[in-house]
Structures are given as structure tokens and as C-alpha cells.
Amino acid sequence: MRTANVTTRKYSSNVWNIAAALKSRYRDFSHYNLKNPLDELLFIICSTKTGEASYRSTFRSLKETFPTHYQIAEAPAEYIARPIVSGGLSNQKAKAICELLDVIVARFGEPTLKPLRKMSDADAEAFLVSLPGVGKKVARCVLMYSLGRQVFPVDTHCWRIARRLGWVRPTQKDKHCAPRDMDRLQSKIPPELRYSLHVNIISLGREICTPAAPRCDECPISAWCPKIGVPRAK
Numbered sequence: 001m002r003t004a005n006v007t008t009r010k011y012s013s014n015v016w017n018i019a020a021a022l023k024s025r026y027r028d029f030s031h032y033n034l035k036n037p038l039d040e041l042l043f044i045i046c047s048t049k050t051g052e053a054s055y056r057s058t059f060r061s062l063k064e065t066f067p068t069h070y071q072i073a074e075a076p077a078e079y080i081a082r083p084i085v086s087g088g089l090s091n092q093k094a095k096a097i098c099e100l101l102d103v104i105v106a107r108f109g110e111p112t113l114k115p116l117r118k119m120s121d122a123d124a125e126a127f128l129v130s131l132p133g134v135g136k137k138v139a140r141c142v143l144m145y146s147l148g149r150q151v152f153p154v155d156t157h158c159w160r161i162a163r164r165l166g167w168v169r170p171t172q173k174d175k176h177c178a179p180r181d182m183d184r185l186q187s188k189i190p191p192e193l194r195y196s197l198h199v200n201i202i203s204l205g206r207e208i209c210t211p212a213a214p215r216c217d218e219c220p221i222s223a224w225c226p227k228i229g230v231p232r233a234k
């Protein structure tokens, strides 16, 4: 029991130390996410399988073509696909946008996600994951970035780095992040650290803790990282 308590205390202080070190380096950069929850959802759809410069440009183009949410909600999928074609998968993305806007309008009477502001975290997340093509990660991005909720979306960077830090052990044989893994990881991170850790871990994953060649010798959290499964730990 004593060992478990010592381990728990050590994990807990490491989370705070890591959050502080990452915040000092990356300053909670928001990665251009948006305050309107429906815009954030559309922004995330535009970001699927494309780079940052590309999805920022395609989202801008989408908004220039359809300045209001009513205009997007009324547009046929082929018209929505045109301004986002440079981001790839434009037909699938346009179809997804049409399908989820249909559900949103059916539920709220207009193309808006603002009613989520009055819902509990659990109810808002349940509604979001009920939308076609929206999973727990996307739902929690909308909750965190646009609605200010203290949740922890687990994207590819968060999942990889949390495993290297020993914060979570995959439950799936292929090591992909299952919904229950997202819940387990979120439950281990103090609510007040979730936003900061999420955005700063993304910055770390893009700059230093990359999938194939993490540069541990340059890493601001190396002192607290056991580097589990790291291919070329230095």
C-alpha cells in the first residue's frame, strides 16, 4: 500500500511539473481553434487528414463562400465540397457537414450549437457524439475549445505522448486509443490542467516528441519522462 501511495504522489506531482514546464515553453497556444461551437466542429471536419496550413485555408474559404451557418445548412453537398477541395476528401467532408447540420437543425430548429452552453458536460458530449461521424475526441475538442469545459480530448499527439510518459496503458491489441482509454486518461488529469496540457502536448508532439524520432535530449519534460516505447531514446 505504501508503494502505491508513493507512486500516486509521484505521478500527481509529475503531472503538475510537466504541465508547468510545457506551459513555460508553449504558452498555451490555441492552435487557431474557434469560440463558436459550430464553427469549431466545421473547422475540425476541414482538418481531417490534412496539414495545418491547408485546413486553415479551406475553412477560411468555406466561410467566405457561406458566411452564415444558415447558408451552409441550405447548400447541397456538391456546393460545400468546392471551397474545401484543396484540403482533400472534399466530397466526404461535405457529406459529413450536410448530415450533421441536418441533425442539428432537426434538434435545435436552426444551425447552431449554442444550446449546448446550457447543458451539462455529459449531456453536451452525449449530443455531440450522437451526430454522424462525431466521436469522443471531436466532441471533447468542441467542449473544451468553444464551451470552456474542463475535458481532455485525446488526439494522436496526446495519445502517443501519454503512453511515452506512462500515464496510460493501451487496452487494445493494436494500441489504438479506444473510447474507454480516453476516459481513463482524462480521469487521471486534474480538470484545471486539461486545456493547458492538451494544447501544449500538441505543440510538443509537433516540435519534439514526434512519432518516429523524438528528440529527448531537447525535451522540456525529459526529467519526468520514462520514455516508454521510445524508438530512439537519447
Ligand code: SF4
Residues within 6 Å of the ligand: 161, 164, 165, 208, 209, 210, 214, 215, 216, 219, 220, 221, 222, 223, 225, 226, 227, 228, 230
Ligand atoms: S522525453 Fe522523449 S519521449 Fe518523453 S516526452 Fe520528451 S521527447 Fe517524448
